[in-house]
Amino acid sequence: MKSLGSIRRSFAPWADPASKPFISFKNVxxxxxxxxxxxxxxxxxxxxxxFALLGASGCGKSTLxxxxxxxxxPTSGEIILDGQNLAGIPPYRRPVNMMFQSYALFPHMTxxxxxxxxxxxxxxxxxxxxxxxxxxxxxxxxxxxAKRKPxxxxxxxxxxxxxxxxxxxxxxxxxxxxxxxxxxxxxxEETQFELMDLQQQLGLTFVIVTHDQEExxxxxxxxxxxxxxxxxxxxxxxxxxxxPNSRFVADFIGDVNIFDGTVATAEDGRVRVETAGGVPxxxxxxxxxxxxxxxxxxxxxxxxxxxxxxxxxxxxNAAEGEIWDIGYLGDMTVFHIRLKDGKVVKASSLNAVRxxxxxxGYDQQVWVSFGEDAGxxxxx
Amino acid sequence: xxxWSRFNIVSVILGFGFLYLPIVLLVIFSFxxxxxxxxxxxxxxxxxxxxxxxxxxxxxAWVTIRVALLSATCxxxxxxxxxxxxxxxxxxxxxxxxxxxxxxxxxMPEVITGLSLLLLFVAVGLDRGFWxxxxxxxxxxxxxxxxxxxxxxxxxxxSIEEAALxxxxxxxRTFFAITLPVIAPAVxxxxxxxxxxxxxxxxxxxFTTGPGATTLPMKIYSQVRLGVTPEINAICTILIGVVxxxxxxxxxxxxxRELQRERDERAAFAxxx
Numbered sequence: 293m294k295s296l297g298s299i300r301r302s303f304a305p306w307a308d309p310a311s312k313p314f315i316s317f318k319n320v321x322x323x324x325x326x327x328x329x330x331x332x333x334x335x336x337x338x339x340x341x342x343f344a345l346l347g348a349s350g351c352g353k354s355t356l357x358x359x360x361x362x363x364x365x366p367t368s369g370e371i372i373l374d375g376q377n378l379a380g381i382p383p384y385r386r387p388v389n390m391m392f393q394s395y396a397l398f399p400h401m402t403x404x405x406x407x408x409x410x411x412x413x414x415x416x417x418x419x420x421x422x423x424x425x426x427x428x429x430x431x432x433x434x435x436x437x438a439k440r441k442p443x444x445x446x447x448x449x450x451x452x453x454x455x456x457x458x459x460x461x462x463x464x465x466x467x468x469x470x471x472x473x474x475x476x477x478x479x480x481e482e483t484q485f486e487l488m489d490l491q492q493q494l495g496l497t498f499v500i501v502t503h504d505q506e507e508x509x510x511x512x513x514x515x516x517x518x519x520x521x522x523x524x525x526x527x528x529x530x531x532x533x534x535x536p537n538s539r540f541v542a543d544f545i546g547d548v549n550i551f552d553g554t555v556a557t558a559e560d561g562r563v564r565v566e567t568a569g570g571v572p573x574x575x576x577x578x579x580x581x582x583x584x585x586x587x588x589x590x591x592x593x594x595x596x597x598x599x600x601x602x603x604x605x606x607x608x609n610a611a612e613g614e615i616w617d618i619g620y621l622g623d624m625t626v627f628h629i630r631l632k633d634g635k636v637v638k639a640s641s642l643n644a645v646r647x648x649x650x651x652x653g654y655d656q657q658v659w660v661s662f663g664e665d666a667g668x669x670x671x672x
Numbered sequence: 673x674x675x676w677s678r679f680n681i682v683s684v685i686l687g688f689g690f691l692y693l694p695i696v697l698l699v700i701f702s703f704x705x706x707x708x709x710x711x712x713x714x715x716x717x718x719x720x721x722x723x724x725x726x727x728x729x730x731x732x733a734w735v736t737i738r739v740a741l742l743s744a745t746c747x748x749x750x751x752x753x754x755x756x757x758x759x760x761x762x763x764x765x766x767x768x769x770x771x772x773x774x775x776x777x778x779x780m781p782e783v784i785t786g787l788s789l790l791l792l793f794v795a796v797g798l799d800r801g802f803w804x805x806x807x808x809x810x811x812x813x814x815x816x817x818x819x820x821x822x823x824x825x826x827x828x829x830x831s832i833e834e835a836a837l838x839x840x841x842x843x844x845r846t847f848f849a850i851t852l853p854v855i856a857p858a859v860x861x862x863x864x865x866x867x868x869x870x871x872x873x874x875x876x877x878x879f880t881t882g883p884g885a886t887t888l889p890m891k892i893y894s895q896v897r898l899g900v901t902p903e904i905n906a907i908c909t910i911l912i913g914v915v916x917x918x919x920x921x922x923x924x925x926x927x928x929r930e931l932q933r934e935r936d937e938r939a940a941f942a943x944x945x
Contacts, residue, residue, distance in 0.1 A: 363834055383837040396835035400853045409849075410839030461839065 303513060305338040313372075314339040314497055315360070315465065320369035322355050322521075329355040331521035332369070342491050342498045344512035346505060348544075352521040353501045357467050360499065361390045374464060384413070389463035393470040395454035397442040403429070403453050404438045410461045428456040431490070448479050455487075459494070466491075468500040472507060484510050505545050509533070517541050533592075539670050542590040549596065549637050551589045552672070555581045563669050565589055569633040571611045577669040591667035596639035596660050598627055598652060603661040610661035613637065615654055627652070629660050695912060702905035709900045719906040729907060732891035735802065736871060739887060743809035744866035750810065751817025751866075752859055758818070759825040777815045785812055786879030793880060800882030808880040809870040816869060817862035824858035857926055864922040868915050 305311040313336035322330040330352040337343045345353040358364045359371060362383030371378045378386065389410070398406050407428050411421045429435045432452035442450055451471065458466055471487070472480045488511050491498050502508050508515045509529040516526045517540075525537045536542035539550065553567035558581040565573045565587055573589050581587060597603070603610050616636060617628035626640045637660050652658065702720075706713030723729060757764075758771050777785060789808045790800075798804055832854070836846040852859070874889040881890065888911065892904055 361834075361838055363837075383834070384840045384842055388838075390835070390838045392831045392835055394829060394831050396829065396831040398832055398836070398850055398854075409836070409841070413840035413845070457835075457839070 303340070305341070306336070306514065311338060313337060314341075314374060315499070316370075316372040317356070318370040318372065320356075320359065320366045320371060322352070322359060322364060323367045328521050330359070330366075333521065333523055335516060335523055335526065337497065337499060339497055340491075340495055342488065342511055342513045343500070344508035344515045345499065345501045345518060346508040346515050346544075347503065347518035349503060351518040353518050354469060356518075357390070357469055357499065357501050360465070361388055361467055362386050387463055388465040388467055389458040389461055390467040390469065391454050391458040391471050393473055395442075395450050395474075397450060397453055397457070399442055402439050402441055403434060403445070406442070406453055407457045407460050410457065414461065424460060428460050431459070432456045447474055448483075451475060451483070455490075459490075459496075462494075463496070465497045465499060468498060470501055470503070472502075472504075480507070481510075487511060509545075517544060519544075535668055536590065536670070539588055539590070539672070542668065542670065547593050547638055547640075549591045549593065550670075551591070553587060553589070555583055555585045555587050557583060562664070563587070565669065569611070569631055569635050571631070572608050573667075574608055574664055575667050575669050576665045579669050579671065581669070581671070586672040588670045588672055589667045590670055591662055593626065593638040593640040594624075594642075595666035596637065596662050598629065598639050598641065599659050599661065600652070600656070602659050606659065606661065609664065609666075610659055611637070612657065612659055615652060615656045615658060618652075618654065629658060631660075698905050699909050699912070702902060702909040704902055704905075707902065709902060709905070719902040720910075722903055723906055723910075726903065728886075729888075729891060729903075732886045732888045733907075735885055736888040739802065739806050739809055739877075740867050740870040743806045743813060743870045744863050746806075746810045747813040747866045748817050748859060748863040751814045751862060752821050752855075754814070754818045755821035755825055759822055759828075774815050774818050777812050778819070782812075782873075782875040783879075786876040789876065790879045800880060801885040804880045804882065805877050805885055805887065808876050809866075809873065812873075812876060813866035813869045816865050817859075820862040820865060821855060821858050824855050828855065857929060861922050861926065864918050868918050871915060872911065 315335075315337040317333055317335040320330055320333045321328065333352075333356070345356060347353045355364060359366055360373075360378075362378070362381060365379075373386070373388070398409065401409070404425055407425045408421050411424060416424070425438075426435075429438055432455055434449060434452055434456065437445060437449060437453075442453065445453065451474070455471070468487075472483055475483060484507060487498070500508070500511065509532075512529060514526060514528055515532050517524045517532065519540055525532060525541045527535070527537075532541060532545055536545065542548045542550065551565070551567040551569070551571065551573060553565040553573070556564040556566050556572075558564070558577075558579075561576060561578055563575050563577045563579065563581055565575065567573060567589070575589055598615075602612070611631050613629040613631040615627055616630040617626075619626040619628075622643070624640050624642050626638065629637045629639060631637060639660055701709055701712075703715050703717065704712055705716040705718070754774050758767070758774070761767070764770075786808070789804075789811065793800055793804050793807075828851075832850055833846050836850045837843065841849060872889055873887075874893055877887045877890055878893075881887070886894075888907070892907065895901065895904055
């Protein structure tokens with residue numbers, strides 16, 4: 293078996309202008325009365341992609357998924373799947389299957405009949421159904437539970453039945469609506485990797501809805517960050533994290549320190565920003581910014597150094613402060629450092645060496661500093 | 673455990689006495705040897721044996737059972753559909769009015785229901801008899817079914833219907849393969865309720881009946897006007913038995929399902945732990 297990495301490293305159909313999208317949302321709007329759940333949204337998803345819709349609750353991500361499944365009709369705009377316009381096609385005639393957040397298992401049927409249900413609707417011969425069901429049970433490791441009813445299963449087992457049922461018909465696209473929300477943390481992490489393996493193994497397109505950024509980062513090839521019915525950024529997890537296109541995305545994904553200020557100079561791919569707190573920052577950036585424009589610099593906590601001595605490049609990209617809070621997490625330590633103007637900067641450092649006594653303690657005067665490629669300059 | 677105070681004991685005895693003393697008396701006197709209803713003359717089942725020779729009583733019983741079976745079945749279909757419409761289509765025009773109208777017969781005096789139905793049947797020129805009684809019973813028992821089924825549908829997870837649609841089942845198939853089996857216990861209790869209500873209805877039947885269609889309660893009522901006979905006691909005892917049995921079966925069915933589910937859930941959790 294090939295490892296995931298060998299396949300994934302070269303997988304980037306979205307970067308290739310010649311590749312045709314498998315699913316296309318074209319200016320899709322969905323209104324519920326006065327409320328606009330999805331707002332003029334356009335989005336392309338490619339074959340075999342593991343695509344995540346990420347956003348806070350009420351951002352329209354579930355509505356988008358339900359429109360793809362056929363449970364909601366767009367108020368305007370088009371959804372194209374594999375060259376076919378989905379308008380007017382009822383859910384029972386769409387080549388997509390969905391795994392529901394509540395699992396939605398049929399309570400009066402056994403595990404076996406649940407999985408066979410979709411196949412029966414297609415009029416598949418009995419022998420073929422039995423074979424496919426056995427195959428699906430094996431895939432999700434539930435062979436022993438074939439005759440049980442859903443209420444005789446644990447949460448994790450129910451989740452597997454739901455997965456097997458939605459995969460049994462070999463849909464072109466599998467839609468997953470918060471599939472791991474009801475599982476505990478450890479089981480959730482295991483299942484994330486299982487889902488990724490399964491998706492590669494079966495060669496399907498997965499579209500997953502989640503509010504858990506770690507889940508999206510772990511599993512997805514690309515993530516669409518949504519807010520108020522709009523897509524703010526679509527990119528790979530690394531791009532989303534390292535090169536967010538807006539303050540919203542920078543703030544939504546992971547921890548971040550944001551320094552507001554005005555552009556002093558912008559030339560040769562470097563931008564100098566005078567921040568409100570008086571910290572002069574120089575950052576590598578290809579953004580076209582004019583002098584005097586408002587801008588913000590976003591820097592992740594792990595890219596900020598904490599030292600007792602002033603760094604050589606001080607006062608540029610450096611500030612003096614006092615350790616305000618220390619959070620020891622075992623693998624790393626998070627510092628909250630209060631700068632002179634009262635701004636609190638978050639910095640985290642990996643505990644690469646075993647040291648019971650940290651040289652940095654509460655109330656200590658320290659310097660925080662960062663390199664010229666540590667952060668992202670965002671237009672305000 | 674809470675102690676039984678004297679007050680509690682007295683109130684329980686009074687309460688149950690009020691409810692069951694008349695019934696108990698009736699049942700006891702149905703086994704009375706004497707022809708005089710109020711004088712005990714020893715145990716006997718002769719009145720039950722005599723019932724089998726009273727053709728008019730048997731005829732009335734047969735009419736009653738036919739009406740009850742037919743009207744309960746029709747009322748269950750209509751009531752279930754009404755409940756579905758009320759729970760599912762929350763946005764149609766006039767929903768509040770419609771739901772109010774479905775429930776009105778619950779509180780409407782029977783005399784008024786009976787009279788208005790009689791006027792309707794006369795107005796449309798329908799010959800009164802078996803069919804008019806059945807129609808009238810469908811009308812007034814339907815709302816009871818609707819109430820029972822509606823309360824079940826409110827706690828129904830609609831995503832299982834969406835899952836069925838998603839897996840390729842048409843809406844009609846989804847209803848018969850998924851929705852109906854899941855709400856079946858509620859539909860069944862609705863049917864039993866409708867059946868027993870129809871079985872012992874007197875007022876509405878009296879208004880809507882015609883020649884040749886006499887139900888058992890009507891027969892009993894008309895005979896009692898000529899004096900209570902031990903035979904009447906016997907037939908009433910049987911009626912009580914049938915109704916009590918129906919209610920008992922319905923409650924046992926629901927109770928057992930619940931117990932089974934609890935046991936299964938415990939087993940599932942034990943298997944994880």
